[in-house]
Amino acid sequence: MTQEHQARAIGGAVSPTSNTTMRKSNLSLVLRQLRDHASRSRADIADSTGLHRATVSNLVAELLDRRLAREVGIEHVGAVGRPRRAVALHGAHVGALGLEINVGHISVYGCDLSGRAVVERSIGFDAVGSGPERSLRRLGIVAGEAIKAMRQAGAVPAGIGVAVPALVDVARGVVALAPNLEWYDLPLADQLTEALGPLSLPVTVDNDANLAALAEYTSGVAAGTPHMVYLTGEVGVGGGIIIDGRLLRGADGFSGEVGHLPVDPAGERCGCGRRGCWETKVGLEALTRAALPEGSGPHVLDPEERAAQIAAGLAAGDPRTHDAAAQVGRWLGLGGSIVANLFNPRVIVVGGYFATLAEWLLPHAQAELERLVVARQAGPCWFAASDLGFGAASRGAASMVISRLIDDPSMIMTPLPRPAAP
């Protein structure tokens, strides 16, 4: 109720500016109703927003005109009472583009306003070897191709979200520190905008684990669980923390940095220069080294392919690979216990290669978690494998863009360009 009454309160003011503000805010309210429900009658919307029915009809008419909503037939409520025409979110002509650039791959997820996937792909790519400049040029090319494909499909993107395994200054769109990419103070938003030239759109940058956590909370295996942690499983390992249904950001947006937790003072040297970081125990490199003898098989860069290669070894019953998985599983459980002791989440969703190898890793991880967590009986916490695949972060990046569009419909209220001819 809160938000709606606030909107009505704003309505009490009389200047034209605040009337415009109020109308945008009310359009956003109605759009959110449509996003959060499969379909909604005008009466439902009026009831849950506290807006007058006439106002709702008027706002819905505008959304229908602009093809952001569509009529979806008649709802009969109870035996008596008038049948009510319901509307649903449409926006098939408005798109959001999500990108992820990580150590070994670029992922792309383009969808329309209702979340329907339009473009989805993953490309093996050596971001470290390429350096920041060439990497951003490549990201620009991939993004440009996706924008064109989305336009051809009729879902013209209105914004781009980029996921990076990094500490990100979200307000400025700057990658402050990406140890595994070896990027420091990189103005990613500005440089991608430049690389895209005339195809350019508003760019938002955020941490990969944060965005994947949002995707999991919205549409993953534990969707809607108010206290949830997401762990990426790539060459690096990051964490995204959901508390009371909201992403934890901390004082500077740098929360959830699980990769370099010091878990073993006698452990080996990490790429970051410190000793015994958790990543040296559970990162994909650690598993690869333990599972595959040096020089075995072709050098595979894409983590998805490498995970598949290790899965094949496990399925074939290779004892060295099984030992390696058990060891990594136990360290995964130890890190999970740190997260569980501090945040008390109900579920820890694991993505990336952790999810690919879940059947071999998670039994060991769960046993170790239960051995180490203080509140093991009283406050159960379960590992769960993500089913969003390696694309979780790019999907989260796209859904972040959609949230922004819905919060500020003026971004999609201006006349939209017609889809380009193929």
Add this chain to the structure above:
Amino acid sequence: MTQEHQARAIGGAVSPTSNTTMRKSNLSLVLRQLRDHASRSRADIADSTGLHRATVSNLVAELLDRRLAREVGIEHVGAVGRPRRAVALHGAHVGALGLEINVGHISVYGCDLSGRAVVERSIGFDAVGSGPERSLRRLGIVAGEAIKAMRQAGAVPAGIGVAVPALVDVARGVVALAPNLEWYDLPLADQLTEALGPLSLPVTVDNDANLAALAEYTSGVAAGTPHMVYLTGEVGVGGGIIIDGRLLRGADGFSGEVGHLPVDPAGERCGCGRRGCWETKVGLEALTRAALPEGSGPHVLDPEERAAQIAAGLAAGDPRTHDAAAQVGRWLGLGGSIVANLFNPRVIVVGGYFATLAEWLLPHAQAELERLVVARQAGPCWFAASDLGFGAASRGAASMVISRLIDDPSMIMTPLPRPAAP
């Protein structure tokens, strides 16, 4: 604005029940205004609550009648305009009693509704050796004495809060698991109520670190810092986490369990049965063992006295004690880096013995934190020593009771018993 409009919305209903509810809710709104400001005119209250001025005058009159508010003179606003009479929170006749029971001591903090201390004491007590039954009997005696003292001082307590170094089932008032006290599934609220007999009052139980964190956020060295972590420094070490100005509780209320974080796989066995828990590195026992040769000096139970004993050694320049403090300081920094990497707080406030020995521990801790935290330049995080002393948790327990009274003024709106004769 939000809450106030909600209160007005409730006012739209017409049944007598909801009118009573609305009046209570509006009284609570006005009380919160008085709690959060030194003084407030009726016009100020009307402006910030969105309530009508006549309603505010009426509510303030009721609070004045019940001696929960008092007139504090005339406020002149600007050169023109009528002078306005301001009111402030009074409630000197309403009290809240906070207690803490820990491994080596019981702390008591009794205050009136405006937070003014009425009773404050700490007693050395062997809660482990005494067992739960005798401990609760002792707690009952101490609480009974405090209640009588508060009544004599004219601040009749309306509720009791108890802080315990434990996983607490807050809703049921049950200590689920207190490893350092060796208490399990102890119905503390019920047993304290029974022990108090006719002196009994509503009892709320909560984790000591959570309550101390609330006290720090309200009135400590880093008061008002929205992202803050508090670490207790006792025989055990607990954490209370403030995120966006609110206490993190997690799915079951068991967040902030820092004491048994696994930080050294090759470390020594902890009292909990696991190996290398953080508490084995930074708990008061660890420092005592490292600093004092076996059998040196008298056996001192109260942690405050033991910390003072070690401080004396440090002040005297004893090299063994200095080495011990440096080592514990570094481990404190390592644990701080885990907390900083995961929560990205601006400040880590340390209490208990950490605060007593701050000048010797914190330089080592800060250096190690900065070496280990990933976002060290971009997101600074500082250790700070609490100045609330060993009584922080009991003070937080009392302020939790006050918050409950202010949220539900009906608890103090019934006719109050007269103070008993001395």
